[in-house]
Amino acid sequence: MERWKTREVMVGSVGVGGDNPVRIQSMTTSDTRDVRATADQVMRLADAGCEIVRVTVQGKKEAESCEAIKEDLLARGYTIPLVADIHFYPPAAMLAAQYVDKIRINPGNFVDRRASFQVFEYDDAAYALELEKIEEQFAPLVQLCKRLKRAMRIGTNHGSLSDRIMNRYGDNPRGMCESAFEFARVCRKYDYHDFVFSMKSSNPVVMIEAYRLLVDEMKKMGWNYPLHLGVTEAGEGEDGRIKSAIGIGTLLHEGLGDTVRVSLTEDPWSEIDPCKRLVRWAEKQQVLPPIVLREKVALKEGLHPQGTVLLKGESLEELEGVLKLAQKKAKDTPDCVWVEEVSEEIEPVIKDLIEAGVGILSQTPYPKALPLSKEPLDIPYVLWMQEPTSLPEKRPEWIVFQPKGSFAAQTRALVSAVKESDLPIVLAASYSCEAEDLCIHAGAEIGACLIDKLVQGICLLGIAPVDQRRQLSFNLLQAARMRTSKTEYISCPGCGRTLFDLQEVSRRIRGKTAHLPGVKIAVMGCIVNGPGEMADADFGYVGSKTGKVDLYVGKECFEKNIDFADADERLIQLIKDHGKWKEPEYHET
The missing domain is CATH 3.30.413.10 (Sulfite Reductase Hemoprotein, domain 1)
Incomplete structure (x- = not known):
């Protein structure tokens, strides 16, 4: 994949941006004052394939411990770069910069107090004074990092924007970007350019919008600083991996991102495998074409207004499983079932499904089922498309799109081809990958379509068991903030x-x-x-x-x-x- 070309920033001996590959990062969970425990975690991360490791530095004791951690690592043959994570206490950054390879600062709390979410009025003069205060406290760190050749990450978190930023720009992606730019302008004033941006949120929709806006604004200003990608507080298990894959994968697919972290509520080294899988996937993709958005999409029979789950039923047992969910009125009941034909064996279950409110999509005619056809019909039907072509004269009720190539790229092409219509699109995506890759690939590819509302539903196909495909479908819709089916x-x-x-x-x-x-x-x-x-x-x-x-x-x-x-x-x-x-x-x- 050809990424957006950023300038190279050296983090110790590891190059970020430029022509370097996407780097993998993580963070220790040990008490930084426990030198041996922290060094052990760093080594285990390095052995797993992590390339840059962050440690938390709350105060001077943690900052001083960084020296011993670095010495311990070097003595045991580990040169992996260390990053000091700074919040609230600038003096810790000044001390840690003596020992680590990079400083991460949070522009929301480096100078400003913790947000109280109150309304404040700043006129231009008062706001200018606040910016002077930022320079006064931040410039010494910038000058020190420049002199010591230390890198820096200006890492905005949606959850820690200052009251000042939220009142002027909003608690939104614009506020996130402006928060970072205030600090970046100080760096540039002192001719310091060894910094990286990040725009993290626990909401993948906000995260993606913030990074896109950041890059758009950088391009306008002629800047090209590297990007560290991540969805913060993503959680654990499949849910955490899906959220991260949607956020990080969508941006990587657009050619954005120079380092990544999959933040999980698990042991730090558990983050490395999904990172590797995501980066490997991205390396095989082509950069996505520009997005074309439609003004409105109609709600049609058989579809859920917040995102449809279409399940292809292959056997009586699978259909009976859907029926049990429907009869319990479970939140994760598929909205519609796709069958090739209604045979005598499955007809009783099909009737019960219809009675329970589940839509039926059939490739052969059956009463009360919507026909699924690759050709136009004279009766209400659903069009089964495999190429992003224009619509036939006889319009369908909605579209099942099963592309042969890149799901996200082909879907963007289809939306461009049918942009004048308001027909809903259900994306049918088939996967034959191993289980560990499935949520990563589906999150990155299908998530990119859900986030921008290019499709109104999903149908997962492939070798995974039907229950896994069903649950993953609902998890994707929930992670994309379309439809909630569980806590x-x-x-x-x-x-x-x-x-x-x-x-x-x-x-x-x-x-x-x-x-x-x-x-x-x-x-x-x-x-x-x-x-x-x-x-x-x-x-x-x-x-x-x-x-x-x-x-x-x-x-x-x-x-x-x-x-x-x-x-x-x-x-x-x-x-x-x-x-x-x-x-x-x-x-x-």
Whole structure:
């Protein structure tokens, strides 16, 4: 793939941007003051294929530990670059820069106080004074990094924008970009250019929009700084991988991105395999053509207004499985089933499915089923297309598009060809890859179509079991913020700031709340991104100090310093108090 050509920035001995390959990054979860534990994690990451590792640096003790960590690594033959992660405390950056290869600063909290989400009015003169304050505190670090030849990442997080930025530009991708540009302009004023941008959010839609806007604005200004890609607080398991694949994969497919991190609430080295799979996939792709968007799309019979799941049923057993879900009114019941023909064996189940409200798409005529045809029909029908061509004169009800080439590229071409129509498109994508690749490839390819609303539904085909294809379809729609079928979780990957066993707490809360479709719960190890990222969640569980947890409703802290042992039940009570709780009846599969 031919990526957007950025300037090269050296992070230690590792080149980022320019002609270098996409680099893989991760972050330790150990206490940075524990030198041996942190060095061990860095080595394990390097052995797994990680190329750049970040460590959390809250204060001077952690910054001083970076020297010993670096020495320990070099003594054991590891030259992998280290990055110091700085929030709230600029002096730690000045000290850490003596020892590490790169400094990550968050423009939302390097100078500004933690956001209180209050409305403030700044006239131009007052705002200019705030910018002077940024330069006053940030310029010494810029000059130090320039002198020591250290790299820097100006890493905006959607969850930690300052009140000043949100009041002037908004709590949105524009605000994210402007927050970073304020710091970048200081770098450029001092002729320092060894920096990288990132625009992270737990919402892949916001993340993609922010990076696209960032690049558009950079091109206008003649800038070409490298991009580090990531979806923050993506979660764990398949959900975390799908969110990351949608966000990172869409941008890589557009030729954007020089380093990546798949942030998971798992052990750090678990992030490397999905990173590798994503980068390998991207290397085989062609850069996507420009997007053509349609003004409106009609809602048609058999389709769900928030995104349709079409399931191809191959056997009686598979159809009976769908019927059981439909009869239970499960949230993850397919909206429509595609069969080649309604044989005598499956006809009773087909009738029951129709009675239960599931649409039927059949390649052969059957009463109450919509015919699926590659040729125009004189009766209402669904057009089965495999090439991005114009529509026939006899218009179908909707389109099932099963492209032979790149799903995302071919879908963009189809939307361009039918842009004057309002016909819904269901993307049928077939995969024969191994299970570990499936959610990565589908997230990157189908997610790129869902994010921009190019398609109104999906039908996964291929060798994966039917239940896996069904569940993955719903997970893709949920990750793309189209349709909710289960509880949504926002959870950070953990770092040296984390105040409890994040993986265990996340598993425990999931086990108690997984039956609440439509509810979003954030589980955050510390306060760095907590309140901001929880603006996108209904409820939040945030480590506040050792053994204590704060509970949030939206961005408002409802209960402070709850004992860790009581926090789960207090969270459940909070959900009940706000009318979002229901007792579990059955476990949806």
